[in-house]
Amino acid sequence: MLSKNTVKFIKSLHQKKFRNEENQFFVEGEKSVLEVLNSDFLVKLLVVTKPFQDLHFETLQKYKGELIEVTQNLLESLGQYQSNDSAIAVVEMKPNSWFDLPKGELAIALDEVRDPGNLGTIIRIADWYGISHLVFSPQTAEFYNPKVIQASMGSFTRVKFFYEDLSTVFDRWKVPVYGAFLEGENLHTFEKPIPGVILMGNESKGISPELEKKVTQKVTIPGFGQAESLNVAIATAILCDNFKRMITS
Amino acid sequence: MLSKNTVKFIKSLHQKKFRNEENQFFVEGEKSVLEVLNSDFLVKLLVVTKPFQDLHFETLQKYKGELIEVTQNLLESLGQYQSNDSAIAVVEMKPNSWFDLPKGELAIALDEVRDPGNLGTIIRIADWYGISHLVFSPQTAEFYNPKVIQASMGSFTRVKFFYEDLSTVFDRWKVPVYGAFLEGENLHTFEKPIPGVILMGNESKGISPELEKKVTQKVTIPGFGQAESLNVAIATAILCDNFKRMITS
Numbered sequence: 411m412l413s414k415n416t417v418k419f420i421k422s423l424h425q426k427k428f429r430n431e432e433n434q435f436f437v438e439g440e441k442s443v444l445e446v447l448n449s450d451f452l453v454k455l456l457v458v459t460k461p462f463q464d465l466h467f468e469t470l471q472k473y474k475g476e477l478i479e480v481t482q483n484l485l486e487s488l489g490q491y492q493s494n495d496s497a498i499a500v501v502e503m504k505p506n507s508w509f510d511l512p513k514g515e516l517a518i519a520l521d522e523v524r525d526p527g528n529l530g531t532i533i534r535i536a537d538w539y540g541i542s543h544l545v546f547s548p549q550t551a552e553f554y555n556p557k558v559i560q561a562s563m564g565s566f567t568r569v570k571f572f573y574e575d576l577s578t579v580f581d582r583w584k585v586p587v588y589g590a591f592l593e594g595e596n597l598h599t600f601e602k603p604i605p606g607v608i609l610m611g612n613e614s615k616g617i618s619p620e621l622e623k624k625v626t627q628k629v630t631i632p633g634f635g636q637a638e639s640l641n642v643a644i645a646t647a648i649l650c651d652n653f654k655r656m657i658t659s
Numbered sequence: 660m661l662s663k664n665t666v667k668f669i670k671s672l673h674q675k676k677f678r679n680e681e682n683q684f685f686v687e688g689e690k691s692v693l694e695v696l697n698s699d700f701l702v703k704l705l706v707v708t709k710p711f712q713d714l715h716f717e718t719l720q721k722y723k724g725e726l727i728e729v730t731q732n733l734l735e736s737l738g739q740y741q742s743n744d745s746a747i748a749v750v751e752m753k754p755n756s757w758f759d760l761p762k763g764e765l766a767i768a769l770d771e772v773r774d775p776g777n778l779g780t781i782i783r784i785a786d787w788y789g790i791s792h793l794v795f796s797p798q799t800a801e802f803y804n805p806k807v808i809q810a811s812m813g814s815f816t817r818v819k820f821f822y823e824d825l826s827t828v829f830d831r832w833k834v835p836v837y838g839a840f841l842e843g844e845n846l847h848t849f850e851k852p853i854p855g856v857i858l859m860g861n862e863s864k865g866i867s868p869e870l871e872k873k874v875t876q877k878v879t880i881p882g883f884g885q886a887e888s889l890n891v892a893i894a895t896a897i898l899c900d901n902f903k904r905m906i907t908s
Contacts (some may be wrong), residue, residue: 416776446794458865531890531893534889534890537886538882538883538886543882565886589837631787631900633787634788634903636789638819643893644780644784644892644896646894647893647897648900654881654883
């Protein structure tokens, strides 16, 4: 039985203010809930339908937290999906902990990427390319925003990240910083890069002048037509693809 | 003065049914309206604010159709943008006319890409890479959907396209068809391709079995992590980038 207070609590997690107060967020849909159950995130509460429970009996046996069964209608009223016939998980946030970048690894740094859909898509791209170290400027969209979680398609469980002033991070990491600009070196004729950070800027302003000073090499995706720019998630994908191709060849 | 009937007419163009009946669609926002005015599309009606009119006096002198000045509030009530301080254009659709693929050109074919945001983003990517020939299966999202126009960021004015059964197109074009699959040849070690068609499939089902038979070479974006897939617009961007790199090198 789902109490009125629990309903209220889960619904409060739609708002950043309450997520931060509670240090918890929610994950919805079959794929993402299964991925978070199999990750190192701590799941505090599972709200599931009968069919989900029957289908994933074995996975759920390993789960030690609170579990509540509800109807699909009630489940859908709790989350943001129009349709959800499986589950919602309430999950503890991870601490915002510093890590160093292991030698030979690529990282992605985001300078004020504001759109949650873009952030989620970039997390999925990072996971595809095996880039598991991400750093975000404090003004970047919130990792635990439901739209970020949704767009990441489960990949949010497989990346490490923290929010920090990026100048500080680059000063301490002491690795090359490759910044995406419209007037940099052609990505297609670039020399094999030393692993470091791929830095992407804000959707409309690009990389801030302060961080531009920390960029060791400016990179440009060559254009062959007349579009003025590419979406930041698209540009991130193309940079990751080229860097991985060059580094692994 | 904007008549009640004109208000009703513009608002009706939010719906596909009325767009098709009227053979017209609308374009909103400063950048897109300016691009459509400078394109080979026929603009039938311009609804503008005073500041837009003052700022783009010269461009508007060349415009011969109907022009109505309104307040920003009224303008915003007509379109789908939350904020629009510039203009809306009502534009005539182009006929759905067959074209052949010029020798040496790349084309993009979409097999049932359903999401308007994905279609608009793919049009912007095509324009960035100078790929101006697009073909869409009949079940692909509608080119004139306001969300497609918005996501294309003006690039919809610079591409040629038609909707047609793709098997018919491939049979008549007689060029290589490169299909994006999860089990194809590694894009990073691919041999320099002969220009042809890059075929992308539906968001969840991929390329249909019928069209798979027409694919002359299957291509895969190499993954290095654990994400199961990439969004179709992201994948299109990565294919275009690699094909352009290989063809122009």
